[in-house]
Amino acid sequence: MKKIGIAVTDPDDWTGVSLCNSVEYYGMTAVKFSFNEATSDISSGKIYSGNIDLTALDAVIVRDLGPATHNDVSFRFDILCQLKELGVAVINSPESIAKAANKYVSSFLFRKNGIPTPKTIVTNNLDEAIAALSSFGRAVVKPVFGYKGIGVECVRDSESGVVKLKELFKDNRLIYMQEFIPNPGRDIRVFVVNGKVAGSIYRIAPEGGWINNLSQGGSAKPCVLTGEQERLALKAAAVIGTVYAGVDIIEGDYVIEINGTPSGKGIFEACGVDVTRMIAEYLERLI
Numbered sequence: 001m002k003k004i005g006i007a008v009t010d011p012d013d014w015t016g017v018s019l020c021n022s023v024e025y026y027g028m029t030a031v032k033f034s035f036n037e038a039t040s041d042i043s044s045g046k047i048y049s050g051n052i053d054l055t056a057l058d059a060v061i062v063r064d065l066g067p068a069t070h071n072d073v074s075f076r077f078d079i080l081c082q083l084k085e086l087g088v089a090v091i092n093s094p095e096s097i098a099k100a101a102n103k104y105v106s107s108f109l110f111r112k113n114g115i116p117t118p119k120t121i122v123t124n125n126l127d128e129a130i131a132a133l134s135s136f137g138r139a140v141v142k143p144v145f146g147y148k149g150i151g152v153e154c155v156r157d158s159e160s161g162v163v164k165l166k167e168l169f170k171d172n173r174l175i176y177m178q179e180f181i182p183n184p185g186r187d188i189r190v191f192v193v194n195g196k197v198a199g200s201i202y203r204i205a206p207e208g209g210w211i212n213n214l215s216q217g218g219s220a221k222p223c224v225l226t227g228e229q230e231r232l233a234l235k236a237a238a239v240i241g242t243v244y245a246g247v248d249i250i251e252g253d254y255v256i257e258i259n260g261t262p263s264g265k266g267i268f269e270a271c272g273v274d275v276t277r278m279i280a281e282y283l284e285r286l287i
Ligand SMILES: Nc1ncnc2c1ncn2[C@@H]1O[C@H](COP(=O)(O)OP(=O)(O)O)[C@@H](O)[C@H]1O
Pocket: 118, 140, 142, 146, 147, 148, 149, 150, 152, 178, 179, 180, 181, 182, 183, 186, 187, 210, 211, 212, 213, 248, 250, 256, 257
């Protein structure tokens, strides 16, 4: 029986549990492991987590890489790359996870491939950031490697806005800033699996808020995509190279970002669609 590793930090995570169930549904064995316990023994060549030999797996599905420091993030990616080299099927591929996790790289690739995305500037120069803020009027500043809406800040072209921008700059001397796209208090999360739309939801910001992430208190409602939104989501996933992805769209239509380790819970709760079934089906055919 094919043995599939599910990389997940929280053993009770809905997506991790459902990936295990779906993998078993397709007649494969699922084993959960966490990158928090990953070890690579250079002398023996063994790469393992707890008592699981990762090099003996047929495939790894990455639900999440776990919380990691700067050093550690590259170690975790390096392990994925080495497993791939050793013949373990890794989905999403380490390259696509890296591109999706990096908002600078994904914004660059969207623009290069004609995918509409908000005007964005990424700079080490505070004066450039201040000049861009005055042209945007209202802007959104994000961590380049952020997720779940954490650290996403709204900044306005005002005295206090410039003060805030300077503070954000002090933290890591890099500013990723984009124009704020006016929207009806919601955005769209499209779940793409293997070149098809598996499901989509509106994410509605909580009262008085403007960040739509479900983990920031947003609520989910079923959404029927326009043909254009569907085309953009599929193109974004193709350009980044993800087998499965969550693509964030603001109506109008702009692709905001792509998530290479998305949760399937919101779409399941709002639409009854279990995206992990489609991921496991894809994997079963692949290996
Ligand atoms: N340019 C923007 N204009 C308006 N709202 C935005 C913009 N960028 C992000 N947001 C809001 O902030 C949320 C989080 O931003 P996102 O780029 O998806 O980062 P994260 O990786 O943290 O989810 C989005 O879902 C959306 O609600």
